[in-house]
Amino acid sequence: MPSSWNREIRAVFQKEWQSESRSMSGITTTALLCLVSVVIVNNITWTTSINPMVGAGLFWMILVFSASVSLTRTFLQEEDNHTADFWRLMARPEAVYWGKALFNILQMIVATVLMSIAFVIMVKVKIENPVLFMTTALGGAVSIGTVTLAGAIAAPASNRYALAAAISVPILIFLVNLGITGTATALGEGLRGGERGGIAMIAYSIAACSIGPVVYSKIWKG
Numbered sequence: 694m695p696s697s698w699n700r701e702i703r704a705v706f707q708k709e710w711q712s713e714s715r716s717m718s719g720i721t722t723t724a725l726l727c728l729v730s731v732v733i734v735n736n737i738t739w740t741t742s743i744n745p746m747v748g749a750g751l752f753w754m755i756l757v758f759s760a761s762v763s764l765t766r767t768f769l770q771e772e773d774n775h776t777a778d779f780w781r782l783m784a785r786p787e788a789v790y791w792g793k794a795l796f797n798i799l800q801m802i803v804a805t806v807l808m809s810i811a812f813v814i815m816v817k818v819k820i821e822n823p824v825l826f827m828t829t830a831l832g833g834a835v836s837i838g839t840v841t842l843a844g845a846i847a848a849p850a851s852n853r854y855a856l857a858a859a860i861s862v863p864i865l866i867f868l869v870n871l872g873i874t875g876t877a878t879a880l881g882e883g884l885r886g887g888e889r890g891g892i893a894m895i896a897y898s899i900a901a902c903s904i905g906p907v908v909y910s911k912i913w914k915g
Contacts, residue, residue: 698785698788701788701789702791702792703792705784705791706795708792709792709796720800720804723804726758726759727756727759727807730754731811731816732815734751734755734815734816735815735816745877745878745880745882748816749874749876749877750873750877751812752872752876753833753873755808756804756805756872757837757869760801760804768793785910786906786912787909789909790845790905790906794839797840797841798834798839799838800838802835802838804834805834809826809830818880819881821880822879823879825875825890828895829875829876829891830876832875832891832892835895836894836901837865841905842909845905845912846909847860867897871897873890875890
């Protein structure tokens with residue numbers, strides 16, 4: 694990748710990092726939602742042993758619910774703050790997309806690792822296949838991070854927040870189905886082909902990261 698592309702992507706990423714480090718709104722919101730959700734699940738299941746399928750469903754419900762609050766807003770806030778035109782002058786659309794997507798992916802990886810630790814400790818689920826559990830969780834974190842594209846598509850619209858939510862829902866439902874399959878298998882559920890859930894997550898991430906910049910560049914030019 695040419696050095697100019699590196700500089701542009703790094704500039705967008707650093708802008709997101711500096712904005713987040715000042716307010717800590719995205720990370721704090723995601724972390725608090727994860728923690729509160731895990732505590733609620735722990736209280737509900739305190740005297741009940743949950744089977745792998747239910748445990749996997751609760752895990753992904755918490756993760757997607759917590760992440761969906763903050764992921765799409767990286768592009769939407771640019772329009773709200775009237776700074777989108779600045780990026781149109783300073784960087785190429787693909788670089789803007791990659792800078793924001795990488796920041797969201799990093800944020801999701803951190804949130805997923807912390808939430809996974811809290812979930813395993815507090816809900817007391819037993820992991821039969823740690824490698825599959827980690828692969829599915831981290832693959833899901835990267836995949837959910839690519840929901841950035843929903844915000845990018847909806848940003849130019851007047852009802853951008855409602856449109857971003859509408860675009861995100863089918864993507865997240867697809868990812869949740871994959872995640873539950875892989876995680877339930879890792880927790881001991883005997884699902885045929887369940888180990889393919891993590892691989893499917895990684896494949897989806899690669900496809901989304903490849904298509905996202907192209908789609909955003911068309912919207913940018915439009």
